[in-house]
Amino acid sequence: MQPTKYTLITGASSGLGKEFARQCAAGGRNLILMALPGSNMFSLAESLELEYGVDVRFFEFDMTNTVLLQQTLEEVMSQYQVNFLINNAGIGGTSAITDTSLERIDSIIQLNIRSTVIVTRMLIPHLLQHKESYIMNIASMAAFTPIAYKTVYPASKAFISSFFLGLREELAGTGLFVSVVYPGPIMTNSHTSRRIIGQGFKGKMGLLNTSEIAAIALKGTFSKCRVIIPGLMNRINHTLMQLLPLSFKLKLVSREVKKEIQFTI
Structure with a gap:
């Protein structure tokens, strides 16, 4: 009898992570979900099991706690037996660097970079035991350029992009396929929605709902795509931004992002 295989999803309690859980369950994949304490994962797990007939296990803890994570x-x-890892957990925000607490900066670095690398490094030998396995990593369109008033967040996503594209090359020929997804704006919660709406038309360019992004990301990953940019407008935007000088691009994007500060909690 073949062992039961699972998909592990970090940051699975809401937004894109929750949608990945739903779509993977709909596809018959058993799940291991990770989220912060108090995320009501029992309710999500129970509903996915009842609706799709899959096995769902969950762990609620703070991934920045390295000892607990390990x-x-x-x-x-x-x-x-995990044969698919979705590195979705991450945090960001918009504020001047002098208004951003050291704790907030450390949390972004710890979760977006350190924890993601630890999860990946620990699971790679496990994933390699399968004839074919996958790692999907959620970066961001912000990974393609530095941005003032976000500074740490796009830098963390640029790290994710660089690390996992390098890792994909290192693992070439092993049967473990690595994909990096670069979503544009996502209305994952009320705070993010206020920021996007506040920017008007420009803020909504490239906007897709979580179900569309998740579907495109999963299809691209199982097609063994290296880079996945959901949405035609985002792909066009990426192509155009590559043609602009860095100084101009930095000023252009940062000016628009600065408008988000008024919506910062």
């Missing part, structure tokens, strides 16, 4: 991953690997 312990949880060791527990997962000892009990479950």
Whole structure:
């Protein structure tokens, strides 16, 4: 009998992560979901099991706690066969660097970079045990240019882009395929929605709902695509931005992002 295989999704309690969980379950994939404490994962797991007939396990903890993260991953690997990893967990925000607390900066770096690398490094030997397995990583269109008033966030996503594209090349020929997804704006919560709406037409360019992004990302990953940019407008925008000088591009994007500060909580 073949062992039961699972898809592990980080940041699975809401937004894009929750939609990945739903679509993977709809596709018959058993799930291991990770989210912060108090995320009501029991309710999500129960509803996915009832609706799609899959097995759903969940872990609620803070991924920036390195000791707890390692312990949880060791527990997962000892009990479950994971053949698909979705690195979705991440945080950002918009504010002047002098108005951004050291704790906030550290949280972005810890979650977006350190925790993501730890999860990936620990799971790679496990994933390589399968004839074919996948790692999907959620970067951002912000990875393509530095941005004032965000500074740390696009830098963290540029790291994700560089790290995982390099990793894909390193793992070429192993049967473990790595994809990087670069979503544009996503209305994942009320705060993000206010920021996007506040920018007017420009803020809504490239806007897709989470179900569309998740579907495109999953299709691209299972097609073994290296780079996935959901949405025609985002692909056009990326092509055009590549043609602009860095100084002009930096000023242009930063001027628009500065408008988001008024919506910062």
